[in-house]
Each structure stands twice: as structure tokens, then as C-alpha cells.
Amino acid sequence: MDQKLQELWGEVMEEKKQCKGCGGALPFLIGFVAAVIAGWVLFPNLLYSKKVQPVRFSHKVHQEQGMECASCHVFRDDGSYAGLPNNDKCMECHADVVGSDPAEKIYVEQYAQKGKEVPWLIYQNQPDNVFFSHKAHESFECKECHLEVGKMDTPPVYYENRLSGYSKQTMKMWQCERCHAENGVSNACHVCHK
């Protein structure tokens, strides 16, 4: 029995020696760092697919014409928010091609004149079970929640989450809750889930 214990002890000590030989904590660190890099760099690229808007809409050009966000993104008479403008609004100026930008020609010929609405990709579309009132958040600057597209000549890339189907920029519930808490607004369920 004693001899067997001694043999076993010997094997353990031998393994311990070999272990020192394979780097001590280094493999752990290698695995750790690799995982961190993969998690922060590779994972997002795998998780999101990249999409571009069907028409290269230049907010910059429109802003240079003296237009403001509210010129197109309007509140309706009943206080609801229209969100993205539809053809009726766009065609107030673009029923026909008025400039030299090829993107405008695409819009006019492929959408406006065919009576087809542009399937814009909405960066912050909320699920159906969320009731979000823009009117209640009117005092905030648009850019506090939305991408600041006002000075962009090309719309930002739309990152679609392959799992959830929502945009990368879609605000999560914890973000809503935090802002409500910070501003002393109720976080009761019924405030957002009607």
C-alpha cells in the first residue's frame, strides 16, 4: 500500500514538473486574451450583417437647403409622429428629377414615379409591444437618441442583428429605464407597454 502511494506521489510530482514546462499561467492568459479579442472584435462582425439604404439619401444636401429635421420628420395633427416621410412628402420637391445626383434619379424613377414607397431601413425601430411617444420626448434633441445624420452625405451603414432581426441602434429596454430613472419618470410597465 505504501509503495503504491509513493508511486502515485511520484506521478503527481512528475506532472507538476511538466506543467511548469508548459508555461504556467501563460496558456490561461492566451485563452483569456484571445477570447476577449474575439468577443469584442470578431463577434460583432459575425452577429451583424451590413446593409445599405435603398437610396443614398443625403441629409447634408437637404440641410444645406435650409431644411430642418422637422421639415420632413413631422408630428401629425393628432400628435403621433410620422417618422420617415413617404412619397407624398418627398414628391413635393422630387416628383421629377431636379438635380444631378444619380441617387435622386434612382428615387424618382424607381419609386416616386412608380408609386412605390422606399423601403427605408429604420435604425431604431422598436418592437410592436413598445409604445414610444415622440411627443413625450419632444424636449430632447433628436441626436440624443438617434444617429446624428444631419451632416452626412451618405446614410450610415445599417447593422442588422442576425439573431433578433433588429438594428444595432435599436434602443434596449435598460436604456429606456435608465433614462426614465435619471429623469424621474415612472418605469411602470404600462408607461411603454400599453
Added chain:
Amino acid sequence: MGLDRRGFVKIVVGGVAGTLFTPVIWQSLDDVSIWSQNWPWIPRLNKGEVKAKAALSKLCPAGCAVKVKTVGGLPFAVVGNTANPMSKGGVCPVCAAGAQLMYSPARVKSPLKKVGEGKFEAIKWEDAEALLVEKLTALKGQNGKIAAINGDETGSAGEVISGLLAGLGNSGYYMMPGEKFVAEKGVKLMGGSGQPGFDIAGADLVLMIGADALDSWGTTVANQKAFAATRPTGAAATAKFVYAGPVLNHSAAVSDKFLPVPPQATAAFALGLANLLINAGAVSSASDFAEYKALAAKYTVEEVEKATGLKAESMKALVDLIKAAKSPVVIAGASFGQGAGALDFVAGASLNVLLGRVGSGMTLLPAAPKAVAGATSSDKDAASFLAEVATGKAAPGALIVYEANPAYALPQADDMAKTLGNIAFKVSFSTYMDETAALCDLILPAPHPYERFDDALNPYGVAKPTYLAGKPVVKKPVQDCKDPVDVLLGAASKLGLSLGFDTYADVIQAKAKALGADFDALAAGGIWTGEAKGGSLNLGASALAKVAVAKTDDKTLAVAPVSNQANGSATLATPPANLLTVRETELSGKDLIVQMNAATAKKAGVAEGNKVKLSAGKGELKARVHLNEGVAPGTVAVLLGFGRSAWDEFTKGKGDNVYKILTVSDEAGTGLKVWAGSTVTVAKV
């Protein structure tokens, strides 16, 4: 330095530990939880501007002026149109389900051609229209070979259909049975002409004999609004309502008085009332008053009690109510909106003459101008026509069915369906896959009311000429459908006929113009009204001399079909939302419940909950018994609207169809086919 097992394990452990400091696990868990809420079968909201658009909803027989609420252009709810003076913001329970019905799975999704028993294949519109033209071309010019059944009593579509038939050398244009057709016949028997109207809103006593005016007779929403106006909150009622009919139905339930009168005895009840009124001093300047007085004298309180079971005190109390009223009006009709004889109408209307209320309580509407020059009127209803087809007196080679469901909603329905099935070529213009469409060789999907132009002239019951019109609420139908009138106008053109219009919208605009109405104002939810014409009526005494009270014996009971508008109509199965309102005493599981009072049940040898078979003619109906003291003696009340064999999963196979056991008889002196007051034998099974 080599990598041994221990080193590998260390890397893995390090990797796992490192992952905990990245979004991989936490974000994935979050996203998977969101993904799990996005199953493809979960309905998605249509986002966009919420609007309320005026529409004419003809899902119910009278038609409702409604506001359709849309989001992003798609309807999602219906509310009454407060700006419309007729409905005053009210909406009937069928039209209230209009948005849901637009997306119904029972809708015909594209033109269908029959390829076998119960089998259809989808075909293109051009092929469907070519087939229709081919069949009509082959029979053109042969009178009697092309026929049409129209289930829309108020629309100008009837003018186009009858005009097309006339142009093709055919006169076989038939309406589905309804109160209007019978009432116009009744007015003729009283020496007048035109559609009668009734001013419920202006009356201080409304006596409904059979007519279920607050649920299924006439313009029900307007009637209900008129009733409600007489019941101001916190103040005394300003008018009395009395219902005399076979069942304590919706009208009877809210009336001041309910007099149980079996369906076959309504004329006897009216004449008994006339007798008491004359005895109390009522006189009329009508030319046939003496004859009428002599006839009424035969309907003594004893005779009336024998026919109806009503005691003399009840009749006398009613006479007192009428005598005390300054502006009474009497409305007579079948308790379920069809099948009554013209004599039933005349007996009730004669009371208006006797009370001097013609021209005020009861009015006559002038003939309306026609939009289609060649349009004709129907001189026979679809039940009479199909009876002739069954006996070989009529032999059409092609039948056009427009917004009608004769295979379900005519007496002896199974026989009617069989007769229909034997016609060589049948085309149905229907929004839904109903029982008739399922029998047809060609089904051409009609748009839902929110997807089409339509109009309604003088819905039965209105006191003044009335016209409503509507235009589509949606830009594009949700199914591949075309307006039936547009299809028929196109077919007419290919057959070398010109009816003067290219589209139904043009027809309606012409109709509005002919009436002096502004189509745009109508389409925005407005209404056009004219003036009732003058003229007098006689008491119809010579016609009433032929009134016969059908006798029931111990073995038979009179059938009283009961309408509940929420359960749909002849052309519409119960909307899915309204199935929730069906009571345990109306449908239990898949068993229809029939109702009778305890004395009647005892006489028939049945008891509460018994399974029974009701038989008449070749028809049979299976049901369970529920005792209800609100049913007239010797009568079995059967709810309409069940026993569907087509439609959708929500309605198919539930209960049984009362039309199967209604039997047709000839009304003495008028030649009309009648089936109100049909009798059945009841047997326990």
C-alpha cells in the same frame, strides 16, 4: 514548448473566463430572447397615420354609414359615423366587425374555376372573364336561358344586371326574398304604388307586428337610434313600443309590452285589433271601409284568442294604448325579414289607414330615376324561380348570382342547393366562399365593402327617399378581386351591348346626379333625402278576405326563425368576433338549441336538453331543446345563421340551418310563395 493536455485545458479555461468579459454570452442571451418573440405567425402592426374614413358598409342588409379607422392605409376598426343623420354614430354588430371580415380566411382570393366536386383551380381574370362571355354568348337571345339572382336590394348593381339580361334577350332577373318586395305587392293590393316607409322617429307609439324592427327589420341602426331618443336619461319615455310576435326577441325585450303571437296568426291578430278599434269608434274614409269593417268583425276576441292564445284583456289594453297615442305607427313583417305574405303586410298596414296615419306614420316613396336605361324590375323572387327550375317550368342554361346565397338562405335549403347544382353553368360574384359559391362553376371574387364603390337607395323602412353612396377606403383590395359590376359591364361590351357605362363608379355617379345628390358629399359620409309622395291607400279589404289562419295540431309546431343580427345574415356567416356573443342557450358545442315554452314542450313530448329532430318537407334539423317562456304557444323558435357548410373554420359545421325545414306554400289571392309560419313535426331522438 509543446502544448499538452493540461496546457490546452488552461487555454480553454482562459478562453471561457475571457468570454465572460465580452458581450458574447450576454448579448446572445438578450438577442435570443428577442428572437424568440419574433415567430413568423405573430401578427405585425402596420405602422402609419391613423385616419377615420367614411364608408358605406353593406355587410348588413340595410347598410351602415360608418367610419373605418385605418393605420398606414389599412383598416383595423370600425366606428359609427356621427355626422350621418341616419345612423347618428351607430353601427350594427355585423358592420362593426367589418375590418376583421376584410381579412377573413373565407374570402375568395382569386377567380376560381370548378374542376371537380368541391374542387376549384385558381385562374387568371382574363380567362375567367373570357369564360363568362363565352357562356353568355352561347345563350344570348334565348329568353329563359340566362337568369340572375340578386341579393342586394338597394344597390344600383341591380340595374346593371337586369339591364344586361334585358340586352341579352332575357327577363329572368330575380331578387332574393325580402320585406321590400312583399311590401310593394301589399301596397298594390291597397290601391297604391311604391315602397312603403315608416316614421318610427316621429311616432309616439310603435306597434311591431312580427317585424323585429330593433334587430333585423329595416334600417335597424336608425330604428335603434329612434328608440333610444325616446328614452332620455333621467326622464320619462316619450314613446311606447309594443312587439307582437312569436318570440321575445331583441325588439320585444326592450319594448313596453310583448304580446306572444304565433307566426301564422299575425294577420288574424291585426284584424282582431282592427275590430276592437272600430268597435271603439275608429272610422276611415277609405272606399272599402264597410267591407273592411264587416271582415274585421269576424275576428272577435274569442277568434283571436283561438288563433293566438292572447286573452281579451291584453288586446283591450293594447287598444287603449293606441287610442291614447297621438301619432301611432304599425309595422308588419316577418320576424326574420322574409317569407311573410303580402296579406300579413296589408293586415298591419290597414291599421295605419284606419288610424289615419298614411302620409305621416306610414309613407309611400316615389319611384326613383334609373341610371341604366334598360334596367327592369324583378316580378318574382328567387325562391319562386328556383321552385320553377325544380319542377322544370324554367330551364336556365346559365345563372348569375350576385351577392346572394340561395343555397343556404331559401326554404328547403337542401333542395334549393340541389336545384342550383343542376343548372349547367353558374357564376357567383361573391366576396366569401359561401354555400352558393361552393356550388358554382365559376367564382369571381367581389371586393369587400371597403374596397369598392357602392350605393344604397331607399333601404326598406325609411320614411323618406334616402340615398347613400361610398367609395373605396383602401387603395388596393387585399385579395385579387374585381368589382362585379365592372366585370359585367366589360362582358356586356364584349357581347356587343352598351349599357352606357364603363365602371360601377360611373353608374353610381350617374345615379347620384339623377337624384340631385352630390356624390362627393355622399362618399364623405353624407346622405341624400327627398320627400315622400302623397296619395292614399284603401284598407285592402278584398285582399284580406282571403286571409287564412294556418292551423297547427298536436303533432306540429309553427317554426319561428329568430334573427340575431350579430350572427350574420343570409349572405354573411357569423363574424368570428361575434361568435363570442353566442349563448349557451343558442348553441351548445356543435348542437343548435331550439326554444319552446314549457306547455308546448309538454305537448310535443320533449323536455329541457332533449335531442330532437325537426322535420318538414324533405328537410330535417337536429337540435337540443331549451325551455323559454318567451316563445309563443305552439311555436318552436330556431335561431338563424348556423349550420354553415362553407365559409371558414370559425363557422363551418356549427349548429344547423333552419332554412332546411321551412316549407313554401302559396298565399291565397296573391300568388306569392310564403314560408313564414311553416310548421314542423318534432321528434325526440
